[in-house]
Structure formats: structure tokens, C-alpha cells
Amino acid sequence: MIYRTRPKPAPSRGTAGNGHEYAKQVIPGGRKDGQTVFAGHGVYRGDGYFTVPQGTTIKFYGPHGKGLSQSKGLKVERGSWRSPIEVYGPGDRIPDYVLKTPDRLKIMSGSQTVSDSTRLSDLLKPGMGTCHWAACRSYDMG
Numbered sequence: 001m002i003y004r005t006r007p008k009p010a011p012s013r014g015t016a017g018n019g020h021e022y023a024k025q026v027i028p029g030g031r032k033d034g035q036t037v038f039a040g041h042g043v044y045r046g047d048g049y050f051t052v053p054q055g056t057t058i059k060f061y062g063p064h065g066k067g068l069s070q071s072k073g074l075k076v077e078r079g080s081w082r083s084p085i086e087v088y089g090p091g092d093r094i095p096d097y098v099l100k101t102p103d104r105l106k107i108m109s110g111s112q113t114v115s116d117s118t119r120l121s122d123l124l125k126p127g128m129g130t131c132h133w134a135a136c137r138s139y140d141m142g
Contacts, residue, residue: 019113022101030110031079035130038123039077039111041100042068042135047119049093055127058120059084060137064095067136070106076134077108084132096121097137 019040020026031037044064052058061076061084062068068076075081088094097120102113111134112123124131 019101019115020107020109022103022115023107023113024102024104025106026109027074027106028109030077030108031132033079035079035132036128037077037108037111037132037134038099038113038120039073039107039134040102040105040113042133043098043100043138043140044095045098045140047096047098050096050119050121052088052090052092052094053124053126053128054090055129056124057087057089057130058094058124058133059130060086060088060133062137064137065139067138068134073134074106074108076132077111094120095137097133097135098140099123099135 022040061072061081063085072081098117099114099120100117101115107113114123120133
């Protein structure tokens, strides 16, 4: 018999901020263009969708439902991986991924991390320009 459980929702307002203290290593630097990079562990909990705000674009480098390797994540953070697989702009409806702390990850000092699980809908604000998701988009339904 298969028992299905409801997805665990992330807090509606997580703690966006400096989660760098959770990282295995913080490497000095980041994107030279100054664009925002969200780094850490990423999941999709089935919490629905939201609309990308005006003046903001988000680029994803790993497929929905899959992981992103540490080396590829660092390339995104440095700005050296220039081929996103999906790009969403203002008005697009996208899955509300959750960014988690960067436990056991190497991250760049210029990237934005969180100190508690935070929904992407709480991270993206109007007028942010181009942002990058240097995290997995794996399913976490438990």
C-alpha cells in the first residue's frame, strides 16, 4: 500500500539573509556583473506557482526535478556558465522553489544565501534585474 503525504510547506516568509556560516567553504568573489545569485540547496515541495515580479528575470541551470552539481553551481556563481536551460521574466508563472541553507557546499562570498528555508517568491522582488539560481530543483515531497 502506498501512503501519500502532503508536501511540507516552507514558511511563507523565510529568513532570507546571510546563511554563509552553514557553508563548507566560502570562496571570495562572485559574478563580476553584480547580478544576484541565489546559492544553497534547492527543492520543489509542490507548494504551487507564483508570478515573477516586474523588472526581474530568473535563470535556472538545472532541470526541474533534478539536482545541480557543486562544480556547476560554482560556475553559475562565478558567472562562467552562460547557458541557462530556462529563463523566466516578468509576468511568467513558475514553480515556487525553496532555497535552503548551503550545508556542506562551497559557495562564493558574493552569492545570496539563506539562514532558513525560504520560498523563491519571497526572494524575488520587483526591479532586481537578472537573477541566477545556483541550486538544485529536486522534488522534496516529504
